Amino acid sequence: MKHLSVLALSLLAPVAAWSAVAVAAPPALDNTAYVLMDFDSGRILSERNAQQPLPPASLTKMMTSYLVEQALKSGRLKPDDQVRVSENAWCRGTSAESCMYLPLNGSASVLDMLRGIIIQSGNDASKAVAEHLAGTEASFAGLMNAEAAKLGMKNSHFANATGLPDPTHKASAQDLAILARAIIGNSSEYYGIYAEKEFKYNGIKQGNRNALLYTDPTVDGLKTGHTAEAGYCLTASAKRNGMRLISVVMGTKSMQDRADQTRALFNWGFATWENVKPVSAGVSLAKAPVRFGKVDEVNAGVAKDFIATVPRGQAGAVKSEVQLLPNITAPIAQGATLGKVVVTVDGQVFGEQPLVALEPVEEAGFFKKLWQRILSWFK
Incomplete structure (x- = not known):
């Protein structure tokens, strides 16, 4: 994007440098890895070993449920479709694993299976939907890995739909936060299930193992996990005063x-950080000059709100800068990229977003184009 013309838009007045602002230290946590992420911006607010691939136990089932939710959303699955329980999927009445207690060779609806996966952490439900969608659990694992790559989960590899121990089955805390963010953002029709405290199936009522759902009304998901190898794990999300955070803790010593560690992360995160919206979707940020168009300029803005997560008290340090492409030429479709918006916090680049045309521009007629070419010769 060379020779960009620059229009500085100081949407918020600068204040003291970020480095001059004391940010409270995050809580000291006894676990293998953790991450705290802001949902809207995707910014990592605190982490330790966040990119280390680790056994994820039943946090795996977030990918299983996400694929079911996306299949429902696309119409590939219907909520009342019946899913058969094969002998491979069936739980044999053992207390050694989490089960929905589906009957062998019986069936249950997709929506019941989804609740069984999310609330009851059912290995049987997870295997049954995996076979229903992909033929075998191994083939379903291929779908899981393809989706992980699509979401940008760079330090994860799935070998099964349940999270049962396998030496090749790993996920990082950061990747699981990315997955949780996708579930909240892309599966909103089904996200409410992650907050349900209990589910009864086949005469057996089981409670959600996410203890925060019972003690913190701002928490509305997502999933617990535990194996001897993985320790006690939890991916959770909370929303307070319009701000949503996602926490992942892995390898703790007890439920x-x-x-407690997730609660501490949320309390620190909400007390220490805030979200600022320096750029709003659909608002004209610049008048981009147009060559050979029926009009000589077009309104340029962003297609979605830009959210910046900054330390509390630093909202005034957030600025945005519009950078236009040179020689923008008609015809221009609505939504076509015209440049980019760069957001900085006290001069440090926070992120960027494409600058797009907010309306279409038709190509000019022959005589106007000819006149503009003549004028360009003199310039």
Whole structure:
């Protein structure tokens, strides 16, 4: 994007440098890895070993449920479609694994299966939907890995739909936060299930193992996990005063620890950080000059709100700068890229977003184009 023309838009007045602002240290946590992410901006607010591939236990089932949700959203699955329970999927009445307790060679609706996966952490439900969607659990694992790559989960590899131990089955805390963000953003029709406290199937009522759902009304998901190898894990999300955070803790020592550590991360995150919207969707940020168009300029803006997560008290340090492409030429479709918007916090680049045409521009007629060419010779 060379020779960009620059229009500085100081949407918010600068204040003291970010480095001059003291940010409270995050809580000290006894776990293998953790990450705290802002949902809207995707910014990592605190982490340790966040990119280390680790056994994810039943946090795996977030990918299983996400693929079911996306299949429902696309119409590939219907909520009342019946899913058969094969002998491979069936739980044999053991207490050694989490089960929905589906009957062998019986069936249940997709929506019941989804609740069984999310609320009851059913290995049987996870395997049954995997076979329903892909033929075999191994083939379904291929779908899981393809979706992980699509979402940008760079340090994960799925070998099964349940999270049962396998030496090749790994996921990082950061990747699981990315997955949780996708579930919240892309599966909103089904996200409410992650907050349900219990589910009864086949006469057996089981409670959601996410203890924070019972003690913190701002928490509305997502998933617990535990194996001897993985320790106690929890991916959770909370929303307070319009701001949503996602937490992942892995390798804690007990159910109580994973709940307490997640609570501490949320309390620190909401007290320490805030979101600022320096650029709003659909608002004209610049008049981009247009060559050979029926009009000589076009309104340029962004297609979606830009959210910047900054330390509390630093909202005034957020600025945005519009950078236009040279020689913007008609015809221009609505939504066509015209440049980019760069957001900075006290001069440090926070992120960028494409600058797009907010309306279409038709190509000018022959005589206007000819006149513009003549004028360009003199310039």
